[in-house]
Structures are given as C-alpha cells and as structure tokens.
Amino acid sequence: MKKVTMNLPEVKDYRLTEGLNQLKTNLAFCGKDIKVITITSSVQNEGKSSVAFDLSKTMAEGGKKILMVDADLRKSVLAAKYHIQGIDKGLSHYLTGQAEIEDIIYETETEGFYLSVAGPLSPDPTSLLDSDQFQKFIDKVREDYDYVIIDAPPLGVVIDAAIIGKYCDGAVLVIEQGVIKRKVVQDVIKQLKRGKVRILGAVLNKVDERIGAYGAYDYKYSYSYYGDSDAEDRH
Numbered sequence: 001m002k003k004v005t006m007n008l009p010e011v012k013d014y015r016l017t018e019g020l021n022q023l024k025t026n027l028a029f030c031g032k033d034i035k036v037i038t039i040t041s042s043v044q045n046e047g048k049s050s051v052a053f054d055l056s057k058t059m060a061e062g063g064k065k066i067l068m069v070d071a072d073l074r075k076s077v078l079a080a081k082y083h084i085q086g087i088d089k090g091l092s093h094y095l096t097g098q099a100e101i102e103d104i105i106y107e108t109e110t111e112g113f114y115l116s117v118a119g120p121l122s123p124d125p126t127s128l129l130d131s132d133q134f135q136k137f138i139d140k141v142r143e144d145y146d147y148v149i150i151d152a153p154p155l156g157v158v159i160d161a162a163i164i165g166k167y168c169d170g171a172v173l174v175i176e177q178g179v180i181k182r183k184v185v186q187d188v189i190k191q192l193k194r195g196k197v198r199i200l201g202a203v204l205n206k207v208d209e210r211i212g213a214y215g216a217y218d219y220k221y222s223y224s225y226y227g228d229s230d231a232e233d234r235h
C-alpha cells in the first residue's frame with residue numbers, strides 16, 4: 001500500500017479536542033453495527049471535511065483502524081488543504097473503472113488512519129455514487145476497517161439522502177452555527193429520515209465565541225456535539 005505525507009496543523013484547541021472526543025465516544029456507544037458513518041450538511045463550507053478528517057484522525061489515535069473516504073466529488077479540497085502528497089489515484093478513478101480498490105487507499109503517517117481522496121472532478125458525481133461500484137467499495141472496506149468515515153456532499157442540491165442511506169449505517173450532520181436557518185436544518189433532517197438514514201447526531205461547528213467576550217471575537221475551532229437529538233424517532 002502506498003503512503004502519503006501530510007502537513008497537519010497541530011490541534012491545540014482544548015474545545016476542539018474535547019468536542020471530537022465526545023463525538024468519538026458517542027459513536028462508539030451507537031454499537032458495533034455502526035461502522036460506515038457519513039458526515040453531511042445542508043450546504044457547502046459548514047465544515048464536513050474538517051469534521052470528517054479530525055474525527056478520523058482522533059479515532060485512529062484512539063487505536064481504531066479508520067478509512068476516511070472523500071466522497072464530495074464536486075468539491076474536494078482535502079489534498080490541497082492538508083498538503084497531502086503522493087496520491088495518484090482517487091475515488092473517481094475507481095468509480096469510472098480506471099483503478100482498483102487497493103489503488104485508491106493510502107496509508108498516512110498516523111497509524112491506523114487510511115485515506116481515499118475524491119480524485120479528479122467528474123461530470124456526474126451523483127450517478128457515480130449511486131452505483132454498484134461504490135456499493136462494492138463500501139462492502140469491501142466495511143470488512144477491512146473498524147470505521148469508514150465518508151465525507152459526503154451536502155444534502156439536497158448535490159446528493160439524495162436515499163443514495164447516502166444505501167451505504168452507511170448512519171449520518172452525522174454538521175451545522176454551521178448562526179449561518180444556517182433552522183428551517184433548512186429541519187428540511188435536511190426530514191430528508192435523511194425519508195431516506196431511512198439513521199441520524200447519529202449533529203455537530204454544531206464554528207461556534208461563535210463573541211458572546212460575552214468584550215467585543216473581541218474569534219471563530220473558535222470547536223465542535224459541540226448533540227448526540228441523541230433523534231432518539232425519540234429511532235425504530
């Protein structure tokens with residue numbers, strides 16, 4: 001297996017570490033049937049990729065074998081953002097028959113943390129993800145890893161909850177605080193439920209620390225986790 005190198009910012013923020021650990025613990029309590037987890041949101045830029053990446057890394061550091069799959073085939077910034085080097089084949093290569101599963105999984109410098117990137121932009125990402133090929137990929141990696149974390153496109157415009165529901169055991173919804181209207185979030189939750197996707201929790205991201213902070217403000221890199229938000233609807 002090929003190995004990639006990354007240039008990662010050191011995570012120093014206490015609240016970020018705390019939030020991630022909480023999310024990790026909550027997911028572990030969801031039971032061992034929950035292995036393939038999709039991270040999604042209402043719109044782009046709410047922090048899906050950041051949450052997916054940091055969560056995967058945290059879980060790997062906790063001793064699990066993790067595969068993070070960058071499945072946001074329209075907007076993949078992963079490789080550039082983390083200065084990942086050494087990748088030549090991505091998910092879109094595999095989904096279009098240009099690579100095998102083993103060609104698109106890379107080992108990272110963090111033990112237990114494996115990665116598949118999106119690959120070159122494809123003209124029809126939805127149909128690529130709604131395919132037997134993608135199903136085959138998920139079936140295979142489900143066997144090989146403790147958790148598969150899928151960095152998915154935002155719901156609604158780009159991908160249907162029903163498509164996501166076919167592959168994963170549950171989803172975590174990332175919500176950017178203060179930007180996304182309650183109604184939009186409710187619609188996304190409705191879509192997920194209609195698509196029979198179990199909602200494992202929501203991450204409130206980019207929590208604004210301005211309140212009570214003497215006018216100085218700063219977007220803290222922290223997550224608040226709202227597990228069990230959907231408890232009453234579980235079957």
Ligand SMILES: Nc1ncnc2c1ncn2[C@@H]1O[C@H](COP(=O)(O)OP(=O)(O)O)[C@@H](O)[C@H]1O
Nearest residue numbers: 044045046047048049050205206219220221222
């Ligand atoms: N908690 C946070 N605090 C500050 N900036 C953040 C936070 N989470 C994400 N970002 C930034 O917001 C932008 C969008 O995040 P990203 O994870 O790429 O979102 P998405 O994958 O949902 O499009 C990036 O520039 C990222 O660095």
Ligand SMILES: [Mg+2]
Nearest residue numbers: 048049072075
């Ligand atoms: Mg992203």
